[in-house]
Amino acid sequence: MSEDSLWRAEMALPEIPQASINAREDIVVVGSGFSGLHTALHLARAGRDVVIIDAGRIGEGCSTRNGGQVSSEIHGGIERLSAQYGEDQALEILRTGVRAHQYLRCFVAEEGIECDYQICGHFIGAHRADRMAGLEEFGSLQRLIGTQAELIPADRVGEFISTEHFAGGLHLPDWASVHPGRLLAGLVKRVLKEGVRIIPHTRASQIEDHDDHISLMAGDKAVRAEQIVMGTDGYTDGASKWVQRRVVSLASFVMATELMPKTSVSALYPRASMIYDTRKNISYHRPTPDGRRVLMGTVVPLDVDNPGGSLLRARSNMLRVFPQLEEVSLEYAWSGWVGATFSRLPHVGVHGRIGYAIGYNGTGVAMTAYLGRALARKMLGHAGGETGFDHVPFQTKPFFRGQTWYRRPVLALHDVQDRLPSSKTGFG
Ligand SMILES: Cc1cc2nc3c(=O)[nH]c(=O)nc-3n(C[C@H](O)[C@H](O)[C@H](O)COP(=O)(O)OP(=O)(O)OC[C@H]3O[C@@H](n4cnc5c(N)ncnc54)[C@H](O)[C@@H]3O)c2cc1C
DSSP states (O other): OBSSOHHHHHOOOOOOOOOOOOSEEEEEEEOOSHHHHHHHHHHHHTTOOEEEEOSSSTTOSGGGTSOOEEOOOOTTHHHHHHHHHOHHHHHHHHHHHHHHHHHHHHHHHHHTOOSOOBOOOEEEEOSSGGGHHHHHHHHHHHHHTTOOOEEEOGGGGGGTOOOSOOSOEEEETTOEEOOHHHHHHHHHHHHHHTTOEEEOSOOEEEEEEOSSOEEEEETTEEEEEEEEEEOOGGGOOTTSHHHHTTOEEEEEEEEEEOOOOHHHHHHHOTTOOEEEESOSSOEEEEEOTTSSOEEEEEEOOOOTTOGGGGHHHHHHHHHHHOGGGTTOOEEEEEEEEEEEOTTSSOEEEEETTEEEEEOOTTOOTTHHHHHHHHHHHHHHTOTTOOOTTTTSOOOOOTTOSSOOTTHHHHHHHHHHHHHSOOSOOSOO
């Protein structure tokens, strides 16, 4: 079984010209995922000189590891967001998700990026009947911000997914899917065309902001730059202490089956919908763009050095939904770090000479495109860089410095909560 992602195996990156980083640079982008690439594209098109560095391969992070589910989901719910930011701001925050999806849709079409973008609809299945109340509330909120949402009773679940597992659900027909690897490869092609240099296997460290420049180590080379972009999401390390104190990494595990006959896959997903459940320890799954495999992701207590150790739980999640896959082998299994924040919202802005677009809380495929453009505009001082998140403080917590020990107890607590009666869903 491959421990690399299916998306990476299928993405066909263009040839990357050999490049080096200079002692003096205009803009250094840290991270070659969607955030870094989108931001770099807009900065380069505005005439800035941009170099992207990545500690790993190009697109090493979650941009080539995600589920490829394109939604306008924003976490928090109207009540909590209104209590914190006021009702108008709460609605503005929620509408940012819709704008982000519309933006990605136009971007992909205008740039002609072949990434299997499809408006296939998403279906959120209630893993217990009492979760339907939470889905109804989530659906009303979606309609309020202009997204179609239909509550589906138990006897119609089969229209979306062939399982006995759900007691009903919510259908969001506007939401979409993409091949994230092909989207990434398309972005790489476009930034290279704008003269952006991309240097993999070069870790940024020791980022220090000064009055008239910002300094960092890029691998073993000292660099002085005008500005830096942090596009590191769940892969954030200690390169910038300020960013590290604000981003929490959560593990997610994804697997894909062996190739199956198209008819078997379409029997499971009659409308090729993207599927989630209502658990706090959420599972999400889909047919692959070629319609030949099932791809399923789940939140797991992960042993990063041994992703295979999470396989048992992930596989039993799959068989819980599709017992008919008992005899089907898995061909790919990989893990990824989701970047979360204390506000549960993404953040975009400029702090000193550090630009950041980060903390997508698991829904970054569309949002990275939107915030990448917003960040570039903010850094350039151009109009149109405003977003619904601008007035949300990018908080840290006392003593938080990127620690990860709490993950296991939190996931264990969520497992218990998922089994108890509640109207609240883990979704939204
Ligand atoms: C398993 C999984 C499933 C997901 N599913 C979905 C989904 O279905 N839909 C959705 O909308 N979102 C999903 N997400 C979230 C989405 O993938 C991310 O929000 C998005 O890809 C973030 O892109 P990014 O460019 O900000 O970060 P990343 O793609 O993670 O890139 C960060 C990069 O920064 C580099 N880096 C970090 N530190 C340094 C350093 N010091 N020096 C140099 N480089 C550094 C890393 O090597 C990495 O390549 C999922 C995430 C995961 C992990």
